[in-house]
Amino acid sequence: MSGWRGLVVPLGVLAAAEVAALAAGLQSDSLARPSEIAAAAGVALVDGTILRATVQTLAAAGAGLAIGTSLGLALGILLGLFRTAGRLAEFSIEAFRPIPSVALIPIVLLIFGFGYRMEIAIVAFATFWPILILTQTAIAGIEPRLLEVSRALGFGLGRRVAKIVLPAALPRLFVAFRLAVGIALIVAVTVEITGNTLGLGYALMDAQQSLRPALMFALLLWVGLVGWGLNALLLWAQARLFGPAAMVEARP
Amino acid sequence: MDSLALPTCEPLIRFCGVALTLGGRRILDPIALDIGRGEFVCVVGPSGCGKTTLLRLIAGLYLPTEGQVLYGGKPVAGPRQDIAIVFQDYGKALLPWRTASGNVSLALEALGTPRAQRPARIAALLAKVGLAQHADKFPGQLSGGMQQRLQIARCLAQEPSVLLMDEPFGALDAMTRQALQDEVLGLAASSGATVFFVTHDLEEAIYLGDRVVALKPNPGRVADMFEVRLPRPRDQLATREHPEFLRLRRTLFDFIKEAEA
Numbered sequence: 001m002s003g004w005r006g007l008v009v010p011l012g013v014l015a016a017a018e019v020a021a022l023a024a025g026l027q028s029d030s031l032a033r034p035s036e037i038a039a040a041a042g043v044a045l046v047d048g049t050i051l052r053a054t055v056q057t058l059a060a061a062g063a064g065l066a067i068g069t070s071l072g073l074a075l076g077i078l079l080g081l082f083r084t085a086g087r088l089a090e091f092s093i094e095a096f097r098p099i100p101s102v103a104l105i106p107i108v109l110l111i112f113g114f115g116y117r118m119e120i121a122i123v124a125f126a127t128f129w130p131i132l133i134l135t136q137t138a139i140a141g142i143e144p145r146l147l148e149v150s151r152a153l154g155f156g157l158g159r160r161v162a163k164i165v166l167p168a169a170l171p172r173l174f175v176a177f178r179l180a181v182g183i184a185l186i187v188a189v190t191v192e193i194t195g196n197t198l199g200l201g202y203a204l205m206d207a208q209q210s211l212r213p214a215l216m217f218a219l220l221l222w223v224g225l226v227g228w229g230l231n232a233l234l235l236w237a238q239a240r241l242f243g244p245a246a247m248v249e250a251r252p
Numbered sequence: 253m254d255s256l257a258l259p260t261c262e263p264l265i266r267f268c269g270v271a272l273t274l275g276g277r278r279i280l281d282p283i284a285l286d287i288g289r290g291e292f293v294c295v296v297g298p299s300g301c302g303k304t305t306l307l308r309l310i311a312g313l314y315l316p317t318e319g320q321v322l323y324g325g326k327p328v329a330g331p332r333q334d335i336a337i338v339f340q341d342y343g344k345a346l347l348p349w350r351t352a353s354g355n356v357s358l359a360l361e362a363l364g365t366p367r368a369q370r371p372a373r374i375a376a377l378l379a380k381v382g383l384a385q386h387a388d389k390f391p392g393q394l395s396g397g398m399q400q401r402l403q404i405a406r407c408l409a410q411e412p413s414v415l416l417m418d419e420p421f422g423a424l425d426a427m428t429r430q431a432l433q434d435e436v437l438g439l440a441a442s443s444g445a446t447v448f449f450v451t452h453d454l455e456e457a458i459y460l461g462d463r464v465v466a467l468k469p470n471p472g473r474v475a476d477m478f479e480v481r482l483p484r485p486r487d488q489l490a491t492r493e494h495p496e497f498l499r500l501r502r503t504l505f506d507f508i509k510e511a512e513a
Binding site: 170 | 311313331332333335336337339341344345347349350358359361362410
């Protein structure tokens with residue numbers, strides 16, 4: 001088996017860090033021994049603080065993602081299908097898109113105050129643009145002959161989108177969605193770190209400010225694990241949905 | 253011979269002084285052309301002569317800038333479900349994410365055929381084009397000839413009065429092409445559909461058609477028409493050796509050479 005060989009280096013580094021910290025008699029506000037980190041993670045997992053924070057972060061990121069994705073998708077489909085509208089909107093999109101989403105935190109804070117709504121609004125803004133632009137490109141890249149077939153068959157706009165446009169663009173839309181999921185998690189945690197009293201980002205800041213480096217590192221590893229898990233889930237779904245052996249089945 | 257003879261029955265499709273200008277460029281000069289109900293009309297001509305444009309005007313995918321295309325006496329205003337189009341690039345015209353059944357189903361969904369009736373209709377249509385064994389395969393798993401048969405089955409699902417075929421066999425090998433020519437003749441005869449068949453293969457045009465319309469380019473216009481007085485059913489060997497076939501073949505080849513000179 002080659003699987004375990006990949007673990008040799010990280011485990012070795014962890015063991016070395018443990019030994020070195022013990023030998024040096026580490027007493028630090030910013031570092032912690034691997035065993036302390038593991039212990040802090042165990043405690044936080046058992047008492048539910050990590051899980052509660054995770055649910056909060058995922059709920060805010062998920063809600064913002066849902067709003068940003070559906071708006072971006074709807075507008076992207078329209079702008080992709082109607083080229084004139086696409087050209088008209090191009091300037092406005094390029095004017096608003098470069099605004100860093102976290103730069104909106106002060107103004108959104110004024111509008112919504114702390115809490116879910118503010119975080120959801122910023123995640124929605126951050127995911128809206130990539131979904132919009134990638135949807136528009138995906139729609140514009142659909143084989144024109146397919147659109148002609150749907151015109152010749154007399155499909156109206158709704159059925160054209162449902163039966164031809166969305167299925168044809170789906171593989172590319174899914175890639176856009178994967179990108180947006182990553183952005184949603186990053187932005188949600190960032191908003192929490194900058195002050196929102198929710199979720200994993202806030203838990204991280206709380207551990208830092210109460211001088212508990214072991215818990216801080218445990219949370220950091222956990223955030224990485226959550227991101228890795230989400231991505232693995234999406235990759236699995238993508239392979240299942242669009243893999244060569246399993247194309248999207250349409251019921252006749 | 254009377255090369256400009258009108259079809260005997262009342263025309264189903266009539267081009268009344270139809271001209272087309274796209275983006276300031278004259279594509280078609282005014283065209284007058286009648287196509288009778290049940291007629292098999294083949295259109296030939298050098299590239300850029302507007303063969304496909306004529307087809308798209310009947311389909312309602314283009315609207316004329318002058319004149320009118322009349323279908324059953326009424327102007328064509330857009331695509332209609334009783335006019336079906338078979339495109340040359342079958343690979344692009346089929347939905348790659350749907351099985352053969354699913355692709356035929358698309359036309360039935362467009363027509364609003366009740367869900368319960370679809371499977372039987374699909375099976376019958378696939379059997380008609382010899383794809384009964386391949387109902388669950390995706391287009392990517394079918395050969396070129398089979399993909400084109402599948403597109404034809406989808407068009408037949410519309411139960412069209414008019415079948416528009418845009419160089420449908422241009423990308424197929426010779427054996428497959430001949431097999432499909434005979435299948436299309438059989439389907440046209442059994443359904444009574446009017447067929448408008450664009451091709452660059454002169455022999456194919458003579459072999460299939462009741463009439464061959466020859467176009468000239470720059471801008472596109474009707475140069476000549478040839479009645480094909482060959483007995484039906486046509487036969488790949490006997491028809492192609494018929495003196496009338498050879499005479500028409502010579503006439504058309506001379507015409508094309510002259511048009512391209």
